[in-house]
Amino acid sequence: MPPARCPYCHVTKTTTASVNKHVSASKPCNEKWQEALVAQWDVPPTQSPKRNMPPRAETPLNDADITMDVLDDYQLPPELVEVCEMEDVEDEGEPPIGPRCERYIHEYPRPAGSWIRKANTGFKSLLEDLVAEGRERWEPFETKEEWELAMWLMKNVGQKSTDDYLKLPIVQNQNLSFHNNYSFLKKVDALPTGPEWDCRIVHVNGDRVGEDGKVMSEDLELWMRDPVECICELMGNPAFADLMAYVPERAYTDEGCTNHIYDEMWTGEWWWNAQASLDNNKIILERAKL
Numbered sequence: 001m002p003p004a005r006c007p008y009c010h011v012t013k014t015t016t017a018s019v020n021k022h023v024s025a026s027k028p029c030n031e032k033w034q035e036a037l038v039a040q041w042d043v044p045p046t047q048s049p050k051r052n053m054p055p056r057a058e059t060p061l062n063d064a065d066i067t068m069d070v071l072d073d074y075q076l077p078p079e080l081v082e083v084c085e086m087e088d089v090e091d092e093g094e095p096p097i098g099p100r101c102e103r104y105i106h107e108y109p110r111p112a113g114s115w116i117r118k119a120n121t122g123f124k125s126l127l128e129d130l131v132a133e134g135r136e137r138w139e140p141f142e143t144k145e146e147w148e149l150a151m152w153l154m155k156n157v158g159q160k161s162t163d164d165y166l167k168l169p170i171v172q173n174q175n176l177s178f179h180n181n182y183s184f185l186k187k188v189d190a191l192p193t194g195p196e197w198d199c200r201i202v203h204v205n206g207d208r209v210g211e212d213g214k215v216m217s218e219d220l221e222l223w224m225r226d227p228v229e230c231i232c233e234l235m236g237n238p239a240f241a242d243l244m245a246y247v248p249e250r251a252y253t254d255e256g257c258t259n260h261i262y263d264e265m266w267t268g269e270w271w272w273n274a275q276a277s278l279d280n281n282k283i284i285l286e287r288a289k290l
Contacts, residue, residue, distance in 0.1 A: 008032040106250040106257060112275055113246035121236030126192055140190040142177045149176075150187065159185075195229035248272040 004019045005012050008029040013019045023029045120128070130137055138147035153162050163181035165171060178184040199221055206216045234240060248271040251261040262268055 102253060103261065104252045104255050104257065106252065108248050108272070108275060110276075112248070121238070122233065123236060123238055140187050146176060146178075150184070153184070154188065194233045195225045197223055197225055199223050248275050 004016045006019050006022055006026075006029060008023065009026065011022065013022060023033055127137060130139070136144075138144050141147045141150055153165070157165065159181050162184060166176070166178065166180050166184065172179065178187050202220050202222045204218055204220055206218065208216050210216045235244065245264065245266040248266050248268075250257075250272065251263070251267050253259045253261060265271060
């Protein structure tokens with residue numbers, strides 16, 4: 001979209017709204033606008049209520065200089081808006097691709113992705129262990145309500161605000177098992193974790209020479225997880241059970257299969273071709289476990 005321009009002082013702004021604010025804030029431009037209203041449209045000048053505000057700047061202001069006290073009583077004339085703004089028009093011949101478009105699926109013609117045996121995921125095994133030991137699924141928190149409060153705090157509140165919240169008398173009277181941010185995070189740290197983090201020190205040489213004439217270097221911490229364990233964790237997470245795909249497919253926007261959709265990994269050509277090069281399900285499943 002091209003920049004918008006003030007019709008009175010010709011200062012350039014990024015949007016039409018910025019021009020409107022500028023004309024409202026700039027005394028010379030505001031006066032010219034009201035004069036134009038009287039001359040062209042026979043409209044009386046705007047009678048705005050007076051406020052305890054600093055004098056308006058005589059020179060055009062930047063957007064950052066405009067405060068909330070500015071009276072937004074100016075609107076860029078429609079004929080100028082049409083000049084300054086461009087209408088977004090969808091390219092002709094481009095079929096819509098997105099959640100609202102029709103999706104025609106061409107399934108893989110050979111058997112693929114069949115399961116060999118069933119086994120518990122890590123999440124399922126953890127739940128069975130809790131039940132066998134007579135423990136509640138929301139441990140280490142005392143009650144289900146504490147668990148729900150902990151989830152809300154972790155998703156919506158920072159550590160300083162969490163500490164302030166937990167120290168409120170009305171919260172202290174609830175006799176929670178955690179009373180400040182430190183004890184709360186101790187509970188969180190006691191929850192089951194995913195793949196372990198590993199830290200390694202990497203020696204890196206720079207591109208600058210130090211005072212001793214040698215290339216400057218630095219030791220950096222490199223934190224990593226085993227990608228295989230991460231994949232197993234994701235594949236075993238029940239939250240993603242309905243979002244996993246184990247078989248390639250081809251998706252199209254039309255029934256004639258003339259316009260191909262590439263939006264997920266399993267809709268790509270590589271997976272389709274790689275599946276075709278394999279002999280049976282067992283090979284593809286074993287490779288998926290890598």
